[in-house]
Amino acid sequence: MLNRGNVIKAINKATEPFLMDGGTAFCLIRHTTSTLRLKADGIVSSAYNNYGNDGEHVKVIKWFDNFWLFVEIQFLSPKGTIISLSIFQGVDTDLNKTQLFRAEWDDYEDGSTTHPQPHWHFLINRLVENNAKEFTELLEKEKETFEEFLESKLNDIVDLSKFHFAMHGDWINSKLHIHEIKDENALATWFGGLLGYLKAELEFINERHR
Numbered sequence: 001m002l003n004r005g006n007v008i009k010a011i012n013k014a015t016e017p018f019l020m021d022g023g024t025a026f027c028l029i030r031h032t033t034s035t036l037r038l039k040a041d042g043i044v045s046s047a048y049n050n051y052g053n054d055g056e057h058v059k060v061i062k063w064f065d066n067f068w069l070f071v072e073i074q075f076l077s078p079k080g081t082i083i084s085l086s087i088f089q090g091v092d093t094d095l096n097k098t099q100l101f102r103a104e105w106d107d108y109e110d111g112s113t114t115h116p117q118p119h120w121h122f123l124i125n126r127l128v129e130n131n132a133k134e135f136t137e138l139l140e141k142e143k144e145t146f147e148e149f150l151e152s153k154l155n156d157i158v159d160l161s162k163f164h165f166a167m168h169g170d171w172i173n174s175k176l177h178i179h180e181i182k183d184e185n186a187l188a189t190w191f192g193g194l195l196g197y198l199k200a201e202l203e204f205i206n207e208r209h210r
Helices: 004-014 124-137 143-155 184-208
Strands: 028-032 035-038 044-049 056-064 067-075 081-089 096-107 119-122
Touching (some): 004 035, 044 067, 056 184
Antiparallel strands (some): 028 035
């Protein structure tokens, strides 16, 4: 079972090279007795975190350019750990930032999960659906007909937001796609590597669009 204090120290140490917008340090702090979240320093905005069966409104922190970050680590009772990192996008003046995807690692320590660990959730389907529904609000004439057409088309699209895309499917060597979180240092190494990878790829996407 992971030690909560050691998790904070290990992850904050691994993420020292990464600064938030404005130069503030990446830092995890206690949010509740069983939850850690990214410290809300620097530029903060509102967003809806599409997570689990419900989701919640959260505060996201500007990372760089138009990308925003939300991080949460839950310690389950009696044992287990869930890590979730989400990337959001939006300009500073957007009232609510748009969630692009989540990276997660769920370790229940009892072998109960069948989903790949760690994994990704991509939420672009929800973005397209929300934008299309907002467009219908701009239509007065033929609105009902368009809504029926839109609904029929959306029903043809598979909602992949609940699909667990494997991040570390070691099928070639071990035939495994479920990995346990062995200790705080392993978790911190993965977390630091994840942030480095995301920053490099998001910067690459930005350059392609300039």
